[in-house]
Amino acid sequence: MYRIRNDTPLKDIPGPWFASCSPLYRFWYAVCRSNYHHDLTNLHRKYGNIVRIAPNEVSIWDPEVVSEIYSHGDQTYPKCDMYDIALPNGYFNLAVERNIPVHAAGRRAIAKDYSMTATLKNEQYFDAVINDFVTALDKNFAQTGKKCNFTVWSEYFTYDMITDLVFGESFGFCKAARDVEGGLRDLRQMLNLSPFLSYLPWIWPITQMEIIKKSGMKYYARCIQREITKRVDQGNFSGRNDLLQGLFDSRYQDGHALPLGEITNHAYIFILAAPDTASVALRNIIINLCRTPAVYKELMESLVNLNTAKPTWNDLSKIPLLMAVVKETLRLHPPAGFSLPRAVPTGGRTVCDKFLPENTTVGMSAWCVHANKEFWGEDTLEFKPERWMDPTQAYKLERYGMTFGQGSRACLGKNIALVQLVKVTAQILLNFEFGLLNEEKIKEVFLLLVVVDGLDVWFKRRPGGPLDDTVGTEKTPLSTFV
Numbered sequence: 416m417y418r419i420r421n422d423t424p425l426k427d428i429p430g431p432w433f434a435s436c437s438p439l440y441r442f443w444y445a446v447c448r449s450n451y452h453h454d455l456t457n458l459h460r461k462y463g464n465i466v467r468i469a470p471n472e473v474s475i476w477d478p479e480v481v482s483e484i485y486s487h488g489d490q491t492y493p494k495c496d497m498y499d500i501a502l503p504n505g506y507f508n509l510a511v512e513r514n515i516p517v518h519a520a521g522r523r524a525i526a527k528d529y530s531m532t533a534t535l536k537n538e539q540y541f542d543a544v545i546n547d548f549v550t551a552l553d554k555n556f557a558q559t560g561k562k563c564n565f566t567v568w569s570e571y572f573t574y575d576m577i578t579d580l581v582f583g584e585s586f587g588f589c590k591a592a593r594d595v596e597g598g599l600r601d602l603r604q605m606l607n608l609s610p611f612l613s614y615l616p617w618i619w620p621i622t623q624m625e626i627i628k629k630s631g632m633k634y635y636a637r638c639i640q641r642e643i644t645k646r647v648d649q650g651n652f653s654g655r656n657d658l659l660q661g662l663f664d665s666r667y668q669d670g671h672a673l674p675l676g677e678i679t680n681h682a683y684i685f686i687l688a689a690p691d692t693a694s695v696a697l698r699n700i701i702i703n704l705c706r707t708p709a710v711y712k713e714l715m716e717s718l719v720n721l722n723t724a725k726p727t728w729n730d731l732s733k734i735p736l737l738m739a740v741v742k743e744t745l746r747l748h749p750p751a752g753f754s755l756p757r758a759v760p761t762g763g764r765t766v767c768d769k770f771l772p773e774n775t776t777v778g779m780s781a782w783c784v785h786a787n788k789e790f791w792g793e794d795t796l797e798f799k800p801e802r803w804m805d806p807t808q809a810y811k812l813e814r815y816g817m818t819f820g821q822g823s824r825a826c827l828g829k830n831i832a833l834v835q836l837v838k839v840t841a842q843i844l845l846n847f848e849f850g851l852l853n854e855e856k857i858k859e860v861f862l863l864l865v866v867v868d869g870l871d872v873w874f875k876r877r878p879g880g881p882l883d884d885t886v887g888t889e890k891t892p893l894s895t896f897v
């Protein structure tokens with residue numbers, strides 16, 4: 416233990432003694448306590464900008480360092496071996512590839528389909544899935560008065576959304592009002608295991624096959640395979656330019672198409688990266704709106720003043736507060752709770768005045784970076800959407816914020832996430848009144864993602880809203896609509 420702790424240039428970096436000797440320290444906090452996002456932030460409060468959190472790993476919370484570690488091109492630090500746990504099939508895997516030029520070429524081949532312009536070409540499909548969701552909330556909860564388990568329903572929505580965008584047809588959780596074939600339940604079991612597998616990686620080769628066989632990946636593997644085979648055998652008859660079609664049509668710079676194994680990997684990553692993050696975000700948006708009535712009221716008034724039941728993205732962009740609510744929620748409750756670890760490049764680097772030898776693992780958790788009061792100010796832990804409406808502050812928040820990562824490995828689906836969250840929030844507000852039930856049951860759990868569990872919500876049709884069939888009658892005169 417003495418040698419593990421001291422036979423390294425990391426020996427002078429502050430941190431808990433046990434953490435510097437053994438990975439079991441982190442295992443206890445990240446896996447057993449499930450509160451690692453806050454525990455790590457507290458370590459920074461105690462030890463400062465850079466903390467040794469494992470024998471070969473440091474955590475940093477100084478936003479000024481973001482551009483050193485998460486930069487572009489050859490300058491960026493590569494991902495570390497923690498990412499190797501993800502589904503190896505021998506083909507390029509965008510999210511876990513560690514070779515910088517290989518990653519850059521693979522990302523460049525498909526990136527055009529994820530710009531804001533490309534995303535908005537699919538706006539009608541966002542609308543259709545949101546319509547299914549709103550209809551289902553109305554039928555199952557607003558009309559029945561039953562409480563909605565929003566933890567589960569936000570997942571139905573985001574899984575329907577991503578499967579619709581990728582395959583041109585959703586898996587239909589909202590319409591079925593249930594977890595079709597238990598796929599979501601099994602995926603949750605997989606998520607529960609993810610900190611265990613990530614922080615005790617040597618367990619992975621032993622358990623991998625069994626876990627995949629039993630987990631929700633089996634359900635999704637079957638669905639993904641079925642959709643890809645269908646596309647290969649029958650072509651794209653719908654004529655719809657979904658993301659899968661985009662992958663088939665993409666070309667590397669030298670003109671070669673993506674092999675099927677690579678297309679399969681992309682589909683897996685979308686199913687793994689998109690719905691859980693977005694559903695957690697949606698849960699937090701609902702919680703924040705319920706807990707800040709002044710923001711709720713102002714937003715509601717702006718939406719009603721648009722005077723349309725189906726505002727487009729263009730309409731909604733006239734309400735800066737709406738995007739601000741979404742971004743502020745993502746800032747205060749970043750769905751990715753782990754520290755986006757990277758490996759220090761060849762030759763080592765000096766960071767926060769400390770020399771880090773090559774291959775040291777270094778990471779910056781969004782939870783820590785966003786909690787740094789010295790950089791952001793005393794109110795950084797308060798929900799204040801208005802900070803995004805001041806251009807100077809907004810620039811700083813975009814430049815140093817870590818919710819979607821930064822640099823060449825930043826989230827590819829950021830625009831998809833923002834469009835779906837802004838549009839679905841608007842539709843929930845326009846159609847329903849809602850509130851939290853059993854608030855004491857709501858809890859955050861660190862599972863690499865920071866998941867919000869136990870969220871029960873009541874819904875009622877909003878008087879004067881699009882679903883209110885008494886609009887125009889004596890009970891709800893038209894004047895309440897504006």
Ligand code: HEM
Nearest residue numbers: 509510688689692693751755818819820824826827828832
């Ligand atoms: C609120 C929703 C989302 C959040 C907070 C989020 C967050 C992140 C973060 C933090 C990373 C960087 C991971 C790292 O550096 O280790 C990332 C990467 C990625 N995300 Fe997202 N994500 C969201 C939604 C989506 C969606 C909707 C998609 C897909 C359509 C997506 C696809 C990806 C992909 C493919 C990567 C890997 C990019 C690369 O390595 O080049 N994400 N995301």
